[in-house]
Amino acid sequence: MYLSNITIENFRCFGEGPNRFELSLKSGLTALVGENDVGKTAVVDALRFILGTTDQEWYRLDDSDFQGENTSLGIKIVCRFEGLSESDQRSFLEYLTYKKEKPGDPLLLINWTAKDVGDSRRGKQYRRIEVHSGKDGAGPALSPEARELLRATYLRPLRDAEQALSAGRGSRLSQILHNTTNIQKGDAFDPEIDIASINPKTLNVLGIGDLANALIEKQEGVVETRTKIDEHLGSLSLHGKSLNSDIKVSGAIASDKVRLQQLLEKLDLELGGSGKVGLGSNNLLFIACELLLLAEETEGLKLLLIEEPEAHLHTQRQLRMMRFLEKQAEENQIQILVTTHSPNLASAIRLSNLVTIQSGKAFSLAEGKTNLQRSDYRFLERFLDVTKANLFFARGVMIVEGDAENILLPTVAKIMQRDFTEHGVSIVNVGGVGLRRYARIFQREDTSTEGELDIPVACVTDMDVMPNCAPVILHKIEEGAPWPPTGKRRWRAKKDFSDSDLSALRDGKRQKASGQCVKTFVSDEWTLEYDLALGSKDDKGEFHAELAEDVYIAACLAENDDAINSETLKLEDVSAQAKTDFASLKSATVINGGCSIQEVLAAHVYSRYAAKSIKAIAAQYLAEILWIKYEKGHLTSNSLRRSLPRYVVEAIDYVTRAPEETNVANKPPNE
Secondary structure (H helix, E strand, C coil): CEEEEEEEECECCCCCHHHCEEEECCCCEEEEECCCCCCHHHHHHHHHHHHCECCCCCCCCCHHHECCCCCCCCEEEEEEEECCCHHHHHHCHHHEECCCCCCCCCEEEEEEEEEEEEEEECCEEEEEEEEEECHHHCCCECCHHHHHHCCEEEECCCCCHHHHCCCCCCCHHHHHHHCCHHHHCCECCCCCCCHHHCCHHHECHHHHHHHHHHHHHCCHHHHHHHHHHHHHHHHHCECCECCCCCCCCCCCCCCHHHHHHHHHCCCCCCCCCCCCCCHHHHHHHHHHHHHHHHHHCCCCCCEEEEECCCCCCCHHHHHHHHHHHHHHHHHCCCEEEEECCCHHHHHHCCHHHEEEEECCEEEECCCCCECCCHHHHHHHHHHCCCCCHHHHHCCEEEEECCHHHHHHHHHHHHHCCCCCCCCCEEEEECCCCCHHHHHHCCCECCHHHHCCCCCCEEEEECCCCECCCHHHHCCCCCCCCCCCCHHHCCCCEHHHCCHHHHHHHHHHHHHHHCECCEEEEECCCCCHHHHHHHCEECCCCCEECCCHHHHHHHHHHHHCHHHHHCCCCCHHHHHHHHHHHHHHHHHHCCCECCECHHHHHHHHHHHHHHHCCCHHHHHHHHHHHHHHHHHCCCCCHHHHHHHCCHHHHHHHHHHCCCCCCCCCCCCCCCC
C-alpha cells in the first residue's frame, strides 16, 4: 500500500477549489524541492495531521494553519492509497472504495476535516476534527485501530537524533526495538529453575531482564541488607503481625508488556568507537534505525517523511545517504517523501522523482508531466550535476552555453541594479550542449489542468553568423581568395544568407527552446564577445561601441594571465599597453568586405578571443574592469544598459522580472 495522491484545501498557503493543492505520488522515493515558503513543509504537516506519526506526538491546530484569516473555512485533507495487499484489504475492509472499472483493485480514501464550531472550551477555540473514509468522506469514520495502521514515520528538520536514541520514558529506540520481531524470540525466565543451570543465550530479552532481576535480588549485599532491615522490623512489629521486607527491581511485578517496555527504555543507542560523534553521524544512525523498523513492518502503511535529510551532513554523506534511501525504498517497498533545499540531493535523485512546489501547486517532473522526452531524462541524469541543480530552487533561471556568460552576466546584472542573488536567479552553464533539454524541465505537458510553472527562464545562445569581414580577419580564408562552398566549412557569414533567411534562422533559434515561461534570447550579431565590442544600435541603426576597448583589454590581460599571476608582468602595464594597442587598431580600421568600421573593429577585437581559449579568463577580467569603473563612477547602470547588446539587457530584465524602465532608486550618487 502506498500514498498515491494528497489533496489539501484551506491549509496555510493552499486555497480551495481550483486553488487547492494536489500532489500525485509514486511508490518509492519522492523529493519536494523549491524555494522557501512555497509549501513544502505544509505538505508534510498536512500528512502528519491526517495520518498521525509513529512517535505518537500530538499536534494542535493553530489559527495560522487556516488559509487566510477566515478560520470558519474548514481545512480539508484527502489521501488516496493504492496498491493494497490482501492483508491491507482485510485490515481496512469496511473503509475501502471500489472502482467500477476495476472492482478487484480497491482504493482507500481518507478524508480529514477541521472546522471552527463557533465556541470555546476552557478558554480555547474548539474545532471539530473528523476522519472519514470513502469518496467525499461519505464512508464510516476510521477506528483508532485503523488509524494506527496509517501512522507515518516522521523525522523533523534539525532533529536531535542523540536525544531521540537516548534512554528514557517512551524513547524512540524503545519503540523501534519493541516492534522488532526477534525481541520476542527465545525462552521466558522460569523462577522455579535453578539459576545456575540457566543458559542466558536461550532467553528472550524479557527473560534476560528477569534473570538479571533475580540475580540482583539474590546478590550477597542485597540479601545482607534485606536481612538487617528485617531484624529492625522484628523489633518494630506487634505480636502476631511480624513485618518483613522484599527488595525487588522497580517494576518487576508488572505485566510482561510493561516490564519489556521498561527494560527497553533503559537502553541507549550510540555509534561505536571512542569520543563523542557529531550531529550528522547520529542522524545517520537515527535514519538507519527508522528504516530497519519500516522494513520489518508486515501490515499497514510504510511511509517515511523526512524534512531536510541533508541536515548536519557534509556533501559526500548527503549523496551516500540519498542513494541508500532510494535503495531501501526499492528493496523493502518503503515509500519515502523528503523535502530538501540541497542542490547536492536534487542532483543525486532521479529527475522523474522530483516535484517542484511553486505558487501553491505541485509540478511533478515525472515522464509525461513535462515536455522532456525519454532521451532528455537519460541525458539530464548524466549531466545535471550539483552546479546546475540550483535551478530547482530559483525564482528565475538563466541558461547559458559557456563559461564567459556564466562569469560575466552576474556582474553585468548587478551593475544594472538587477542583482541575480537579490532576485533569486540561478545561472546555469550547460557548456554548449543540452540547452533545450534543460529548458524543457520548466515546460509542462498539460497546461490546461496544471497551469504553467511560473518561473521565468531565459535561454541565452549565440547567433553564430559572423560578419563578412571576419573570415579574413580570423584567417579562415586569404584576402581576395574565393570562399569554400558552405558544405566544406563549419562557419557561416552573413554573405551565406539573404536578409529573410537570416531573420528566419534567428526566429528558428528562438522558437526551439521557447514556450510557456521559457524564452530564448539570441545574440544580436555573432557571439557575446563580438556583440559586446560592437555595442548597441541607436535609433538610426548605428552602433556605439562604448565597451569595445574594455573587451579588448580583457583579452590582452587573459593572454598574459600566467605572467601577471607570477608577477613577471604587472597588470597595470599590460592594461596600459592594451589601451595603446587598441587606439592604434581603432585608428587603422577601415571599411572591409562590405562591413562598417564598427563591425571590422569588433571583428579584430574578437580575433583575440578566437585565437586562444581565453574566453573564461577574459570574462573574469572584463567583469573586474566593469565593476571597478562602476565603483569609481565612470560607469553607471543606465550607461551600461545603453552600451550592452539588446539581447543581454532583455534576458536580464526577463529573469529578474524587471519592467521596461530601469529602476533607478538605488543609483550611485553620480548617476
